[in-house]
Amino acid sequence: MKIAVFCSGRGTNLQAIIEAVKCGEIKAEIALVISDNRDAYALVRAKEAGIETLVIEPKDFPTRKDFEKEIIKHLERKKIDLICLAGFMRMLSPDFVQRYRNRILNIHPALLPSFKGTQGVKDALEYGVKITGPTVHFVDEKVDHGPIILQAAVEVRDDDTEETLAERIHQEEHRIYPQAIKLFVEGRLKIEGRRVKILNETNNK
């Protein structure tokens, strides 16, 4: 199975996925890392791991459709089975999502459906929740909305700042994102409406 990881930034989740592949936990190949930002440090990580990288920047295309067409061309060239968004700061179009229906995963730094959007950690902290944590979910046409695969609980401490809280959430992200990808690759995720059930290793038919 071939995976493409889409990144815009530091790529710490990419790093966690790279390591899970390297140690054999995820039995698949990361065939491509695509960034919409040529300065993303994720590109350095990918190159260091010997993974093909592509910078595809929206500004180089007249429309989003053309931008995504370019992405799709490379996904097809590499015969990609699974797309993992890892800090990819861009909405995919409904057409794109439909083409890769149930084959795009995303990670969000809050317990969805709470605190959607780009400030999941900050918003949770300001709201004053005592429990937050990351969510791995399938991507559908709406922002941070598709069926949930895994979540992890992170306690908010009284003295937390956005930075200290984000740090503990990221630790959990790096644990559950590779775990969710492993389950996908092993064919153990069964979507029933909005619920995602996890099949045992023995009955994954």
Next chain:
Amino acid sequence: MKIAVFCSGRGTNLQAIIEAVKCGEIKAEIALVISDNRDAYALVRAKEAGIETLVIEPKDFPTRKDFEKEIIKHLERKKIDLICLAGFMRMLSPDFVQRYRNRILNIHPALLPSFKGTQGVKDALEYGVKITGPTVHFVDEKVDHGPIILQAAVEVRDDDTEETLAERIHQEEHRIYPQAIKLFVEGRLKIEGRRVKILNETNNK
């Protein structure tokens, strides 16, 4: 310190509070249990514990204002310091909330701000979250909205029904609601905007 508990139903959280008072964990008196429903089993539990009970039903009053006036009369008669809503299925008016500002607690069976309203367990299950759990919060003018005191994480299992999930959430409710009341009674809750900080036993000045 004197506590009034408002109930509409079975009163399992009331029971947990009664027991925490009885064993000395909460150093306060439950001086009054008020129900808006004469058939609430909570009334039986209160009587068995030797607590004064009152049935105050909205249908016996021309307006909500009159209904609440009757409640307030008894709260003042008993010199109540803290109101704990425990399965009380009725909105309190902004006037009432203002009168007892930061002295009304509520428990909700979901991780607020997710799944507000009367079907917090069912809605969480249908949404497909993997982590849910109860929230104890101060009551403000909006439904299920005030500053959060404590939350607990409960894992949703693939084979959960509303009943099995509710059962595990209730267990956590019965643990964190008395704990939150204890913190209130000991003067250890400090509200800063939307965040509630918990003071140590030693620095609760």
